[in-house]
Amino acid sequence: MNRFRSIRPARRAGILLALLAPVIFAASIAIVAGADTNAPVAQASELKVAAAKTAKKPEKKKLTGAELYQFHCNRCHAERYATEFTSAQWKTIVTHMRVRANLPAAQAREILKYLQEDSGN
Amino acid sequence: MKISSLLFGTVAAACVMGAALPHSASAQVSADDFNALKKVVEQLGDKVQKLEQTHEQDQKTHQQDQQVIQQLQQQLGETKAAVTNAQQTADNVAKAQAANPAVNASPGPLHNVTMAGDAEVQFGKTAGQHSAFTLADFAPLFLYRASDDVLFEAGFDIMNNNNARPPGGHSTSLSLTFATLDYLLNDYMTLQAGQLLLPLGTYSERGAGWLNKIPDDPMVRDDLLPQTGTGVQLRGAVPVGETGQMVSYAVYGVNGPSSATGTATATGDLDLAGNVGNGGNWHANPSGGGRLAWFYPWKPHYDFELGISGQTGDWSDSGNRSWSAAVVDAALHLGPNIEVKGEHIDTWVETDDVGKIHPSGWWIQPAFKLAGLNLELPYINNVELVGRYDRENDDGLTAGGAGNTKTDRYTAGGIYYFSNTLLFEADYEWLISHGVAPLPPNRFILQLSYGF
Numbered sequence: 001m002n003r004f005r006s007i008r009p010a011r012r013a014g015i016l017l018a019l020l021a022p023v024i025f026a027a028s029i030a031i032v033a034g035a036d037t038n039a040p041v042a043q044a045s046e047l048k049v050a051a052a053k054t055a056k057k058p059e060k061k062k063l064t065g066a067e068l069y070q071f072h073c074n075r076c077h078a079e080r081y082a083t084e085f086t087s088a089q090w091k092t093i094v095t096h097m098r099v100r101a102n103l104p105a106a107q108a109r110e111i112l113k114y115l116q117e118d119s120g121n
Numbered sequence: 122m123k124i125s126s127l128l129f130g131t132v133a134a135a136c137v138m139g140a141a142l143p144h145s146a147s148a149q150v151s152a153d154d155f156n157a158l159k160k161v162v163e164q165l166g167d168k169v170q171k172l173e174q175t176h177e178q179d180q181k182t183h184q185q186d187q188q189v190i191q192q193l194q195q196q197l198g199e200t201k202a203a204v205t206n207a208q209q210t211a212d213n214v215a216k217a218q219a220a221n222p223a224v225n226a227s228p229g230p231l232h233n234v235t236m237a238g239d240a241e242v243q244f245g246k247t248a249g250q251h252s253a254f255t256l257a258d259f260a261p262l263f264l265y266r267a268s269d270d271v272l273f274e275a276g277f278d279i280m281n282n283n284n285a286r287p288p289g290g291h292s293t294s295l296s297l298t299f300a301t302l303d304y305l306l307n308d309y310m311t312l313q314a315g316q317l318l319l320p321l322g323t324y325s326e327r328g329a330g331w332l333n334k335i336p337d338d339p340m341v342r343d344d345l346l347p348q349t350g351t352g353v354q355l356r357g358a359v360p361v362g363e364t365g366q367m368v369s370y371a372v373y374g375v376n377g378p379s380s381a382t383g384t385a386t387a388t389g390d391l392d393l394a395g396n397v398g399n400g401g402n403w404h405a406n407p408s409g410g411g412r413l414a415w416f417y418p419w420k421p422h423y424d425f426e427l428g429i430s431g432q433t434g435d436w437s438d439s440g441n442r443s444w445s446a447a448v449v450d451a452a453l454h455l456g457p458n459i460e461v462k463g464e465h466i467d468t469w470v471e472t473d474d475v476g477k478i479h480p481s482g483w484w485i486q487p488a489f490k491l492a493g494l495n496l497e498l499p500y501i502n503n504v505e506l507v508g509r510y511d512r513e514n515d516d517g518l519t520a521g522g523a524g525n526t527k528t529d530r531y532t533a534g535g536i537y538y539f540s541n542t543l544l545f546e547a548d549y550e551w552l553i554s555h556g557v558a559p560l561p562p563n564r565f566i567l568q569l570s571y572g573f
Contacts, residue, residue, distance in 0.1 A: 063365055070421035071365045075454065076327045077572065078541040085235070092235040092266040095305075096274055100326055102358040102369035102414075105308035 065114025068107045076101070082118035090115045238262040238276065239572045241330040246285070248561040253285035258330060260298065275300035299349055310357040313373075319350050320371040320412040321430050322448040322464040331572035334488050334505070335532055336546050340513040341466045341482035346446060347393040350375025352407060365418040369428075370411065377408025377434040378444045385437035387472040387521035391444065408434025408444070422457045426450075442471040458493030462486055470518060480518045484511035505536040507548070519558045526556030542572040 063071075073079055085093060090112060098108040238261040246252035258280045265273040276298035283291045301315035318325045325348045328338065342348075352375030358367045381392040410432030418424035433445035445468065452462035463485035471477050486509040492502040509532040517525045534548030546568040554560040 062363055067421050068365065071418045071424065074422060074457065075424065075426075075452065077332050078538065080541065088233065089235045092233060092264050092272070093237065095266055095272050095303075096237075096264050098305075099272065099274075099303045099311050099313065099356070102356060102367075102371070104358045104360040104367055105305075107360065107365070107367075 063107075063110070065110035065112075069111050069114055072101060072103055072107070072111070073097075082115045083120040085115075085120060087116045087119040090119050233266040235264045235266075236261055237264065237573060239329050239331040239570060241336070241568055241570045243336055243566060243568045245336075245564065245566040247564040250285040250287060250561075253283055255283055255285060257281045260330060270305045272303040272305075273301070274303065309359055310355055313354040313356065314352075316349050316351050317354050317373060317375060319347060319373070319375070319410065319432070320354075320356070321346050321410065321432060321446060322412075322450040322466070323426075323428065323452070323462075324450075324464060325349070329572070330568075331542065331544060331570040334507045334536055334546070335486065335509055335534060335548050336566045336568035337548075337550075339464070339482075339484035339486075339509070339511040340528060340530060341464070341484060341511065344513060344515065344518075345393075345466055345468050345480050345482065346448070347378055349394065350377060350408070352376060365416075365424075367416050369414045369416065371430075372409075372411040374407050374409050375432075377404070377432065378436040379404055380437035380439065383437070383439065385439040385442040385471070385473045387470070387475045387478060387517050388523075389519070390472075391436060391470060391518065404435040404438050406435050408432050410446075412448075414450075422454055424452075424454050426452045436470070440471075440473055442473070443469075444471070445469045456493065458490035460488045472521070475517050475522050478516040478518060480514065480516045482511065482513035484509060500537075503538045505538070507535060507546075508533050515556075515558075520556075524557040526554065526558045526560075528552060528554040528556075528560055530560075544570050546570065 069079070082090075094108055094112040094115065097103060098105065103111070238259075240260065241256065241258045242254065243256035243258075244252070245255050258278060260276060260278050262274065262276040267273065278294070278296045278298050280296070281291065281293045297316060299316050299318045301313045301317060304312045304314075306312055320326060322342075324339070324342050325346075327333075328342070330336075350373070352373055354371055354373035354375075356369075356371035356373075358369040360367045378391060378393045380390045382390050384390055410430065412428055412430030414426060414428030416424065416426045428450045429448070430450070431445070431447040433443065435441055436444040447467045448464055450462075450464045452460070454460050463483065465483040467479065467481045469477060469479055486507065488505055488507045490502075490505040494501070496502070509530075511530050511532075512528070514527045515525055517523075519526055529552070531551045532548050534546060537545045539545065547565075549563070549565045551563050552560050554562075
C-alpha cells in the first residue's frame with residue numbers, strides 16, 4: 001500500500017483506470033449474456049401467468065338429461081323407453097312426474113329434452 | 122507528467138480491451154452479416170404485415186359470407202315450413218273433404234290428454250280359505266295438460282274382488298283414487314287442489330300396482346294411515362348444487378280422517394279416508410300436514426332419500442277428538458340392482474272409550490335383481506328377489522277396550538320381468554299374529570301387473 005501511495009496520483013489514476021477497464025468490460029458481457037439467458041425464463045413465466053389468467057377454471061360437469069333420468073325415474077319404476085310416447089305425451093307425463101316426484105323444474109326440463117330427442121311419432 | 126500518466130493509463134486500458142475484444146468478437150456476427158440479417162428481418166416483417174392485412178380482409182369476407190348463408194338458410198327454412206304447412210293443409214283438407222266436409226282440422230281438445238296407469242290380476246290363497254282369482258283391477262290415470270303451467274290429473278280404480286270361501290262373495294267398484302288441479306307457480310313450487318294423494322311417507326304416491334314390488338300393501342299403510350285427502354297442497358323441490366341433490370317439501374291442509382258414525386269410540390269409528398271415504402265429515406276443522414325430505418344421489422342409480430312427514434287434526438266433533446301421525450321414510454339404491462326402502466309409522470288417536478291410543482308399526486323391503494350377478498343365464502337376468510318384514514300394533518284400534526292385536530309378517534317372493542312394464546309377482550307370507558283379532562298364519566299371492 002505504501003508503495004502504491006508513493007506513485008503519483010495521476011499515474012495511480014491511470015493504473016486504476018487500466019485495471020477497471022477489463023473488469024467493466026467483463027461485467028458488461030456478463031450482464032448482456034445474463035439478460036439473454038434470462039429472457040426465455042421471463043417470457044415463459046409471463047406466458048404461464050397469461051395462460052393462468054386466460055385459462056378458464058375447470059367447470060363442474062353439469063348433469064345431463066340422461067343422468068338425471070337415471071337418478072330420478074328408476075327410483076320408483078323400471079325405466080321407460082323414450083320411443084314409448086310421443087313428444088307431446090312426454091311433455092304431459094314429465095309435467096305429471098315433476099309434481100308427483102317433486103322434481104326440480106330445471107332437472108325436469110333436462111329429462112324432458114332427453115326423452116323428446118328419441119320420442120316416438 | 123500528468124498528461125503522460127493519463128495517456129499511459131488510457132493506453133494500458135486500450136491494450137487490455139484490445140486484447141479482450143478480438144476473442145469475444147470472434148463469437149459475434151460481423152456488421153455486414155448483421156445488416157444482411159436485419160434486412161431479411163425487415164423484409165419478413167413487411168410480409169407478415171401484408172399477410173395480416175390479407176387475413177383481415179378474408180375474415181371480413183367470411184363474415185359477410187356467413188351472414189348471407191344464414192339469411193339464405195332462414196329463407197330456405199321458411200320456404201320449407203311454408204311448403205310443409207301447405208302440404209299438411211292440403212292433405213287435411215283433402216281428408217276432411219273426403220270424410221266429412223264439415224270436419225275441423227284443428228288438433229282438438231284431446232291433443233294434450235295422455236292416459237297412463239296400470240292393471241293387475243291376482244290369484245291367491247289364504248290359510249283357511251280356498252284358492253281363487255281374487256282381484257282384477259284396471260287403474261287408468263288421465264292427464265290433461267291445459268297449458269305449460271296447468272295440469273289436471275285423475276286416477277281411477279275399476280276393481281273386481283272375488284273373495285274366496287269363506288266368507289266368499291264378490292264386489293265390483295269404481296273409485297276415484299285422486300283428482301287434482303296442479304298449477305306450477307314457479308320452478309320451485311306447485312299448488313295442488315282436489316283429492317290429494319297424501320305425502321305421508323312415500324308409499325301412497327309410489328305404490329301403484331306395477332310400482333310396488335309386492336302385490337299387497339304393508340299392513341300399517343292400509344290400517345293406520347289415510348291414502349288420500351281432499352284439500353290443497355303446496356309442494357316442490359329445491360336443488361342443492363349441481364350434483365342432483367335436492368330438498369323436497371309438501372305442506373297441505375285436508376279434511377282429514379273422520380268418524381264413520383259421529384261418535385269417537387275406538388271400535389271401528391275411525392274412517393281414515395274422511396269425507397272422501399264412506400262417511401260424512403263429522404268434524405269441523407281440517408287437518409294439516411306436510412313432508413320434508415332430502416335426496417342425495419352420488420352417481421346414477423346410487424342414491425339415498427330420507428323423509429319425515431306428519432299430519433294432525435280433529436277426527437270427530439264428539440269431544441273434539443284428534444288424530445295425528447308421524448312417518449319417517451327412507452330409500453336406498455346401491456346400483457340398478459339393489460334397493461332397500463321402508464317406513465316407520467306412529468299414530469295417536471283420541472277416543473271416547475279407551476282414551477288416547479298409539480297404533481304404530483313399520484316395514485322394510487329389500488330387493489335384489491339377479492342381473493347383478495352377471496350370470497348370463499337365460500331368464501335369470503329378468504328375475505328380482507324381494508323380501509319384506511312388516512309389523513303392526515293396533516293398540517286397540519280394532520277392538521277398543523277388548524285389547525290390542527300385534528302382528529309380525531314376513532314376506533318372501535320374486536318378480537319376473539317380461540318387459541319393463543309387464544311383470545309377474547309371486548309372494549309367500551308368514552304371519553305371527555297375537556291378540557283380539559289375529560290374522561291368518563300364512564298366505565300366498567300371484568299377481569300379473571302391467572304399467573302403461
